[in-house]
Amino acid sequence: MQTLEAIDAWQALWASRDRLAEQSINGLFAADAGRFEHFSLTAAGILLDYSKQPIDRQTRERLLEVARARDVAGQRDAMLAGEPINESEGRAVLHTALRVPDGGTGWAAPAITREVATTRSRMAELAAAIRDGRRTGATGQPIEHVINIGIGGSDLGPRLVLEALAPLADGPTVHFVANVDGVEWQQAMGQCDPERTLVLVVSKSFGTVETMANAHEAMAWLRRSVPSDTVLERQVLAITANLDRVRELGLDPELALPMWDWVGGRYSLWSAVGFAIMLAIGPTAFDEVLAGAHAMDRHFAEAPLESNMPVLLGLVSIFNGTLLDRRSQAVVPYTERLGRLSAYLQQLVMESNGKSVDRAGHPVSIPTAGAIWGQTGTPGQHAFFQALHQGTDVVPVDFVGVARPVAGERGDPLALTANLFAQSQALMQGRGDADMPAARRCPGNRPSNTILLKALTPATLGALIALYEHRTFVEAAVWGINAFDQFGVELGKVLADELKPLIAGGQAAEGVDGSTAGLIARYRDWRG
Numbered sequence: 349m350q351t352l353e354a355i356d357a358w359q360a361l362w363a364s365r366d367r368l369a370e371q372s373i374n375g376l377f378a379a380d381a382g383r384f385e386h387f388s389l390t391a392a393g394i395l396l397d398y399s400k401q402p403i404d405r406q407t408r409e410r411l412l413e414v415a416r417a418r419d420v421a422g423q424r425d426a427m428l429a430g431e432p433i434n435e436s437e438g439r440a441v442l443h444t445a446l447r448v449p450d451g452g453t454g455w456a457a458p459a460i461t462r463e464v465a466t467t468r469s470r471m472a473e474l475a476a477a478i479r480d481g482r483r484t485g486a487t488g489q490p491i492e493h494v495i496n497i498g499i500g501g502s503d504l505g506p507r508l509v510l511e512a513l514a515p516l517a518d519g520p521t522v523h524f525v526a527n528v529d530g531v532e533w534q535q536a537m538g539q540c541d542p543e544r545t546l547v548l549v550v551s552k553s554f555g556t557v558e559t560m561a562n563a564h565e566a567m568a569w570l571r572r573s574v575p576s577d578t579v580l581e582r583q584v585l586a587i588t589a590n591l592d593r594v595r596e597l598g599l600d601p602e603l604a605l606p607m608w609d610w611v612g613g614r615y616s617l618w619s620a621v622g623f624a625i626m627l628a629i630g631p632t633a634f635d636e637v638l639a640g641a642h643a644m645d646r647h648f649a650e651a652p653l654e655s656n657m658p659v660l661l662g663l664v665s666i667f668n669g670t671l672l673d674r675r676s677q678a679v680v681p682y683t684e685r686l687g688r689l690s691a692y693l694q695q696l697v698m699e700s701n702g703k704s705v706d707r708a709g710h711p712v713s714i715p716t717a718g719a720i721w722g723q724t725g726t727p728g729q730h731a732f733f734q735a736l737h738q739g740t741d742v743v744p745v746d747f748v749g750v751a752r753p754v755a756g757e758r759g760d761p762l763a764l765t766a767n768l769f770a771q772s773q774a775l776m777q778g779r780g781d782a783d784m785p786a787a788r789r790c791p792g793n794r795p796s797n798t799i800l801l802k803a804l805t806p807a808t809l810g811a812l813i814a815l816y817e818h819r820t821f822v823e824a825a826v827w828g829i830n831a832f833d834q835f836g837v838e839l840g841k842v843l844a845d846e847l848k849p850l851i852a853g854g855q856a857a858e859g860v861d862g863s864t865a866g867l868i869a870r871y872r873d874w875r876g
């Protein structure tokens with residue numbers, strides 16, 4: 349495969365970086381009456397409009413040529429076929445196999461398809477029994493609360509989905525505990541009757557310090573509050589790929605729900621990690637989330653590159669981030685229901701693609717993932733949009749909107765949508781004639797995508813998340829990096845283990861740098 353730098357189309361793009369950065373988006377509309385049609389597409393209930401990017405047909409063709417030369421389609425097919433594309437860990441990457449409808453074949457090896465189907469039906473039976481009160485707590489009380497203990501990929505996906513689909517929730521109330529500072533735990537404990545609470549300990553590795561500490565707290569709380577010898581068996585459920593460690597925590601691995609090493613943590617909400625979602629909205633709605641993601645998978649697998657939404661979204665991101673050096677991207681959903689989207693995408697994008705060596709271990713020669721951040725509109729408009737309109741940095745924005753309001757929800761959908769469309773228009777058009785004071789002028793020509801969902805349903809939500817997963821993959825495929833390991837997060841964990849006794853101990857911290865020693869001393873002093 350050609351390196352990026354050796355590809356003619358990339359060279360041509362690179363050579364015209366300055367011109368592309370200055371390319372007038374308004375001018376592109378003036379030159380092409382059909383621009384919206386030619387630079388937008390619909391798949392799985394989602395419209396992507398990327399016409400407000402400084403990309404003309406020639407630039408798009410060059411970007412597609414880069415994708416072809418980097419064999420994005422071949423890399424995609426290798427992932428979908430279960431080849432061990434996570435080379436540094438020797439693992440396949442098969443989150444797409446988790447969302448194949450029951451009975452669907454051809455997306456993973458039969459053994460994997462069977463395991464997935466077996467686990468999904470175990471989940472569905474258990475969820476149905478808990479939801480309708482057949483499966484009670486240890487003292488015969490119905491389960492009314494679920495505490496999901498997990499962090500990172502074992503937390504962010506279920507949180508995002510449950511906030512988005514809260515109007516559909518008709519099962520037990522789900523509380524999330526991720527941090528180890530005790531705040532979320534205290535809040536959860538304060539709201540839950542221990543005899544009516546199921547604790548989910550969700551951890552792929554079953555070794556994450558925060559999750560294990562919170563699990564110990566929760567188990568101690570249940571033991572002292574529920575007068576039954578079977579409380580742990582009935583009211584604590586482990587969800588993990590490391591069944592051996594379940595026993596170490598004092599739980600029965602036979603009762604645990606499994607996941608597998610071919611599911612990355614940040615790609616795992618579709619597995620048993622999403623059990624809290626299933627408990628809250630029911631197995632049928634959970635299946636719809638999977639079906640929506642599968643619809644996007646099919647589109648990604650089958651659509652030609654030039655009309656393939658994740659491919660185009662990925663190429664637009666590379667155009668902005670790598671080619672034009674616009675190192676930060678904002679994502680602004682115009683519904684509070686998607687308030688967690690930016691936090692979710694931070695893990696998905698920055699943990700996957702925050703890499704500086706390629707798959708062969710050589711330093712990359714171009715910038716990979718920058719920062720992704722955001723907040724909902726309209727509140728974000730009253731906070732950071734000033735910088736988007738007039739700041740010195742050009743920040744590409746993904747606006748995410750929903751056409752049909754959720755039934756029964758109040759609010760002013762027209763005002764919301766008018767703001768959503770007005771912001772991307774304002775960023776592009778700018779404002780200012782010579783008579784206007786400079787402080788009031790907006791430079792304009794600032795790029796954005798608009799991603800419009802027909803409605804915020806389980807299916808479109810699943811498709812939206814899958815869209816961003818595949819966009820992330822496409823970028824990694826072009827850059828030649830492994831999107832599926834995360835060794836960078838380990839060093840801090842190791843050092844935290846080493847520092848803990850130093851911070852706790854009475855003697856001077858030795859063998860650490862001056863700053864850390866100073867901080868430890870001050871911490872001890874102030875802690876008293």
Ligand SMILES: O=P(O)(O)OC[C@H]1O[C@H](O)[C@H](O)[C@@H](O)[C@@H]1O
Nearest residue numbers: 500501502551552553556613837
């Ligand atoms: O699910 P777990 O094994 O507990 O891992 C939880 C999270 O922690 C790790 O540090 C990784 O950075 C994440 O990718 C992972 O999702």
